[in-house]
Amino acid sequence: MKKYDIVIIGAGCSGLSLAHRLLDTNINICILESGNRENRIRKTWSYWDIHQHPFAKLEYNSLSDIYCINNSFPIKLNCESHNYRSIDSRQFDKHMFDKISLSKNIDIVFDICVDEIIAGTKYIQIKSNNIIYEAKEVYDSRPDNIRASMYQVFLGYYINAIPPIDKVMPKLMDFTQDNEFSFYYVLPFKDNSCLVEYTFFTPTVHSSEELKSNLDSYIKDAIGQYKLIRSEYGVIPMSPNLPEQDHVKNVYKIGIRSGATRASTGYTFLNIQKQSEFFAKKIQGIHSTNPLLTFKAKILRKMDGILLRIIRNEPEEAKNIIFKMFTLNNDQTIIRFLSDIPSIFDILRIIINMPKIIFIKYAIKSLINRKI
Numbered sequence: 001m002k003k004y005d006i007v008i009i010g011a012g013c014s015g016l017s018l019a020h021r022l023l024d025t026n027i028n029i030c031i032l033e034s035g036n037r038e039n040r041i042r043k044t045w046s047y048w049d050i051h052q053h054p055f056a057k058l059e060y061n062s063l064s065d066i067y068c069i070n071n072s073f074p075i076k077l078n079c080e081s082h083n084y085r086s087i088d089s090r091q092f093d094k095h096m097f098d099k100i101s102l103s104k105n106i107d108i109v110f111d112i113c114v115d116e117i118i119a120g121t122k123y124i125q126i127k128s129n130n131i132i133y134e135a136k137e138v139y140d141s142r143p144d145n146i147r148a149s150m151y152q153v154f155l156g157y158y159i160n161a162i163p164p165i166d167k168v169m170p171k172l173m174d175f176t177q178d179n180e181f182s183f184y185y186v187l188p189f190k191d192n193s194c195l196v197e198y199t200f201f202t203p204t205v206h207s208s209e210e211l212k213s214n215l216d217s218y219i220k221d222a223i224g225q226y227k228l229i230r231s232e233y234g235v236i237p238m239s240p241n242l243p244e245q246d247h248v249k250n251v252y253k254i255g256i257r258s259g260a261t262r263a264s265t266g267y268t269f270l271n272i273q274k275q276s277e278f279f280a281k282k283i284q285g286i287h288s289t290n291p292l293l294t295f296k297a298k299i300l301r302k303m304d305g306i307l308l309r310i311i312r313n314e315p316e317e318a319k320n321i322i323f324k325m326f327t328l329n330n331d332q333t334i335i336r337f338l339s340d341i342p343s344i345f346d347i348l349r350i351i352i353n354m355p356k357i358i359f360i361k362y363a364i365k366s367l368i369n370r371k372i
């Protein structure tokens with residue numbers, strides 16, 4: 001039986017981000033990952049450069065403006081002071097696996113699927129088939145299989161345009177094509193390749209097959225003929241309510257499992273970084289505030305609950321609300337709001353600029369029933 005101070009379950013973004021903060025400390029850590037070291041799911045994490053974190057040197061793309069588009073016109077979001085940046089999870093994995101192999105205090109075990117966590121008097125037991133690990137604290141990033149009322153479902157194609165084109169317009173949300181609450185996301189990279197994603201906010205999980213033909217026609221219309229480099233498909237549960245704490249003492253949820261995803265946008269990367277800082281400090285006995293439990297985080301969750309209800313019941317209205325948010329608020333306010341770092345004034349400005357009747361109607365519904 002192997003004993004550690006800490007076991008981290010899952011070597012994904014949250015597990016490795018927490019491990020990074022604890023490298024070369026006197027805390028013995030074991031990361032248990034069900035997947036294989038080589039066949040890792042490859043993702044691109046994008047966010048506004050508004051919160052410092054240790055992975056900034058891995059950023060390989062940086063945009064100083066990005067657009068939101070509906071049927072009437074494009075609105076530019078000026079990101080000059082907080083560029084829209086991207087990290088390739090393959091580079092992130094390599095960086096972290098190299099660091100862990102050089103570290104004296106962190107072990108990582110692949111191909112081990114944790115299926116049970118059992119409370120003990122001094123140590124918690126983490127079980128996988130016949131193997132048992134013991135730890136004083138456990139940080140668990142396994143996806144929760146609880147059914148959510150809404151999901152963000154997306155299919156992304158990494159493409160090269162044929163023939164190559166100089167400039168593709170970066171689009172955060174292009175609402176021009178569909179009736180439901182769906183949009184296209186276009187992220188051009190420096191090497192002339194491009195990520196084009198078709199995203200749905202939906203109560204039913206669409207398969208990647210169902211999204212393929214629309215994505216293909218959109219790319220052909222917006223960019224032209226293309227060569228597919230690789231694709232990514234994602235399903236992110238979106239709930240404005242934080243999941244319940246684990247029933248075993250000293251077992252903490254991290255990452256998406258902990259509610260780190262911003263329910264109305266799907267952005268998670270920066271919240272994972274803030275959460276990792278918080279837990280790393282806690283583990284080392286330094287007091288700080290859990291970023292998911294602050295007053296502002298609670299207000300944002302309430303607002304997300306209202307917006308998700310509108311998206312679910314009145315998708316066309318929801319598109320107008322989002323488009324208006326981009327039209328009526330200043331760029332800094334929008335970036336801080338979408339990055340979960342708004343000031344109270346930013347929140348007030350966003351609320352004041354919302355269409356009043358629909359916002360109040362769904363705010364009242366949210367007060368009566370917490371479920372979307």
Ligand SMILES: Cc1cc2nc3c(=O)[nH]c(=O)nc-3n(C[C@H](O)[C@H](O)[C@H](O)COP(=O)(O)OP(=O)(O)OC[C@H]3O[C@@H](n4cnc5c(N)ncnc54)[C@H](O)[C@@H]3O)c2cc1C
Binds near residue numbers: 010044114236255
């Ligand atoms: C395709 C895609 C693109 C995204 N793009 C963005 C973006 O641009 N910006 C943004 O902010 N967010 C983005 N996200 C959301 C979020 O940032 C990522 O999903 C992020 O990887 C979540 O980290 P995590 O640690 O919570 O989960 P994961 O990275 O999924 O890590 C969980 C780990 O646990 C392992 N595991 C599961 N079960 C077990 C078990 N029983 N035992 C042991 N290990 C187990 C898994 O194999 C996995 O490695 C994206 C998500 C997806 C799917």
